[in-house]
Amino acid sequence: MTVLIAGGGTGGHVFPMLAVGQALESEGADVFYVGTARGLEQRLIGDAGGDLELLDVAPLRGGGVRGALVGGLKAAWSFNAARDLVKRRRPDVVLSVGGYAGGPVALAARLMGVPLAVLEPNSVLGFTNRVLGPLAHRVYVAFGDWDRRFGPGVLMRSGVPLRSEFKASVYQPLVGRFRVLVLGGSQGAKALNECVPGAFERLSAVVPHAEILHQAGRGKVIATSQRYAYAPNARVGVVDFIEDVAGELDRADLVIQRCGASAVSELCLVGRANILVPFPFAADQHQLANAKSLEREGAAIALEEREATPERLGALLIELAADPARRIALAERARTLATPNAAKDVAGDLLQLAKQRRTRGRA
Numbered sequence: 001m002t003v004l005i006a007g008g009g010t011g012g013h014v015f016p017m018l019a020v021g022q023a024l025e026s027e028g029a030d031v032f033y034v035g036t037a038r039g040l041e042q043r044l045i046g047d048a049g050g051d052l053e054l055l056d057v058a059p060l061r062g063g064g065v066r067g068a069l070v071g072g073l074k075a076a077w078s079f080n081a082a083r084d085l086v087k088r089r090r091p092d093v094v095l096s097v098g099g100y101a102g103g104p105v106a107l108a109a110r111l112m113g114v115p116l117a118v119l120e121p122n123s124v125l126g127f128t129n130r131v132l133g134p135l136a137h138r139v140y141v142a143f144g145d146w147d148r149r150f151g152p153g154v155l156m157r158s159g160v161p162l163r164s165e166f167k168a169s170v171y172q173p174l175v176g177r178f179r180v181l182v183l184g185g186s187q188g189a190k191a192l193n194e195c196v197p198g199a200f201e202r203l204s205a206v207v208p209h210a211e212i213l214h215q216a217g218r219g220k221v222i223a224t225s226q227r228y229a230y231a232p233n234a235r236v237g238v239v240d241f242i243e244d245v246a247g248e249l250d251r252a253d254l255v256i257q258r259c260g261a262s263a264v265s266e267l268c269l270v271g272r273a274n275i276l277v278p279f280p281f282a283a284d285q286h287q288l289a290n291a292k293s294l295e296r297e298g299a300a301i302a303l304e305e306r307e308a309t310p311e312r313l314g315a316l317l318i319e320l321a322a323d324p325a326r327r328i329a330l331a332e333r334a335r336t337l338a339t340p341n342a343a344k345d346v347a348g349d350l351l352q353l354a355k356q357r358r359t360r361g362r363a
Contacts, residue, residue: 001024001028001029001030001092001351001354001355002029002031002089002090002091002092003021003024003029003030003031003032003091003092003093003094003095003350003354004032004034004086004089004093004094004095004105004109004114005017005020005021005031005032005033005094005095006033006035006094006095006096006097006101006106007034007035007041007096007097007098007099007101007102008033008035008036008040008041008097008099008101008102009035009036009038009039009040009098009099009101010039010040010099010185010186010187011040011044011185011186011260011262011263012121012185012260012262013039013097013099014035014039014041014044014045015044015162015163015262016097016119016121016161016162016262016343017033017045017097018044018045018050018163019161019162019164020095020097020161020343020346020347020350021033022048022163022164022343023161023343023346023347024347024351026347027347027348027351029347029351031050032050032051032052032053032089032091033051033053034052034054034055034085034101034102034105035053035054035055035099036054036055036056036057036100036101037054037056039099039101040186041101042054053085053089055078055082055085055101055104055105056077056078056081057078057100057101057103057104078104079104079107082105082107082108082109083108083112085105085108086105086108086109086112086114087112091109091114092115092354092357092358093114093115093116093117093350093351093353093354094106094109094110094114094116094117095117095118095119095346095350096116096117096118096119096128096129096132096136097119097121098118098119098120098121098126098128098129099126099128100128102129102132103128103131103132106118106128106132107131107132110132110135110136113357115137115353115354115356115357116132116136116137117137117138117139117140117346117349117350117353118132118133118140119139119140119158119161119346120139120140120141120142121141121142121143121260121261121262121265122142122143122261122286122287122289122290124283124284124286124289125284126284126286127283133150136154137154137353138155138156138349138350139154139155140156140157140158140349141155141156141157141158142157142158142159142160142339143261143289143293156345156346156349158339158342158345158346158349159265159339159341159342159345160262160264160265160339160342161342161343162262162265162266162269162342162343163246163343164343165244165246165247166245166246166249166266166269166270167246167269167270167340168269168270168271168335168340169249169250169271170271171271171272171273171328171331171332173324173327173328177209177211177253178203178207178209178210178211178253178254179211179212179213179251179252179253179254180200180203180210180211180212180213180252180253180254180255180256180317181212181213181248181249181251181254181255181256181257182196182212182213182214182255182256182257183215183242183245183255183256183258183263184215184217184257184258185217185257185258185260185263185279187218188215188216188217188218188220188240189217189277189279190220191277191305191308192214192256192257192258192277192308193214193216193217193220193223193227194227195308195309195310195313196214196256196310196313197214197224197227197310198227198310198311198313198314199310199311199313199314199316199317200228200231200236200314201230201231201310201314202310202311202314202315202317202318203314203317203318203321204231204235206318206321207318207321209235210235210317210321211235211236211237212228212235212236212237213237213239213242213248213252214228214236214237214238214239215239215241215242216238216239216240217240217241218240218241219240220240221238221239221240224238225238245266246266246270249266249267249270250270253272253321254272254273254274254275254320254321254327255267255272255273255274256274256275256277257274257275257276257277258276258278258279258287259276259277259278259287259288259291259302260287260290261286261290264276264290264291264294264300265338267334268294268299268334268337268338269335269338269340270335271331271332271334271335272330272331272334273320273326273327273328273330273331273334274300274330275300275301275303275313275316276290276291276294276295276300276301276303277291277303277304277305277308278290278291278302278304278305279305280304280306288302288304294334294337297333297337298329298330298333299333299334299336300330300334301316301330303316
């Protein structure tokens with residue numbers, strides 16, 4: 001079987017692509033990816049040794065009227081290139097994980113009779129998946145209420161596919177240790193870079209043994225480090241990007257992070273107390289929806305960005321540092337929402353779709 005996985009842009013798209021691809025390869029499938037040179041897929045899939053084809057596609061949203069026009073023209077042009085790619089590589093099934101690279105190639109494949117599946121990790125359908133959803137044979141979801149949107153047999157609640165290094169870990173607080181992990185997404189988060197240092201200053205005045213590791217984003221380490229100038233370097237680590245997120249989640253007592261679906265799902269699988277600060281300008285407010293979904297389940301503390309002041313966040317840190325029972329409860333509740341077999345389940349279902357197509361072809 002040959003499987004085409006299309007999409008990309010951010011880590012929230014690329015990491016699920018890789019997770020499903022690796023699960024498919026473990027079942028003997030040939031996998032190739034389609035993305036653009038603008039997103040993280042070129043680096044991350046390349047580092048993983050994946051077979052990546054690039055299309056020149058621009059986003060249709062976020063650049064105003066001119067950006068939409070340029071994106072539309074490129075999408076129309078790239079459709080021909082996508083169709084040629086599908087003819088050349090002849091996939092048995094296509095999976096779109098969202099991101100503007102997924103649109104033209106998934107649409108081209110669907111119009112050429114290739115089964116199409118869509119993976120939507122967030123509580124709100126992204127633009128590309130909103131267009132492709134009605135055409136899909138299968139839609140894999142993690143959060144949100146989608147039953148009324150898709151017909152019977154189309155929707156599958158798979159959860160978010162995660163890389164194999166993320167594993168459940170029972171949280172055990174240690175006396176004399178309180179380690180905070182800050183994850184602002186693959187590119188960092190300006191609001192967290194600005195407010196967390198002041199909050200940690202308030203915490204460290206009350207809990208002198210507190211430690212923090214802060215992922216600030218590329219090009220933002222120096223400015224963020226300067227905001228921690230009051231604290232001894234031994235207790236503060238500021239880095240541009242954390243490669244071993246799974247390991248750092250395992251070592252954390254509390255996590256402060258954005259609310260992309262992949263990041264939230266990784267957090268749930270490992271199981272840690274957390275404060276979620278959604279990016280307020282995320283498309284269709286999907287990060288806010290993700291955060292509120294976990295908060296309703298008792299698995300997170302959601303704090304909107306306008307509320308995340310050093311004073312408010314600092315007070316929360318002090319409260320949680322003093323209440324290990326609450327941290328344990330948040331961690332355990334988060335772990336109950338995890339979907340550790342999502343990548344394997346999606347891979348298995350994709351192969352079934354591909355087999356059904358080959359069976360129909362022989363008939």
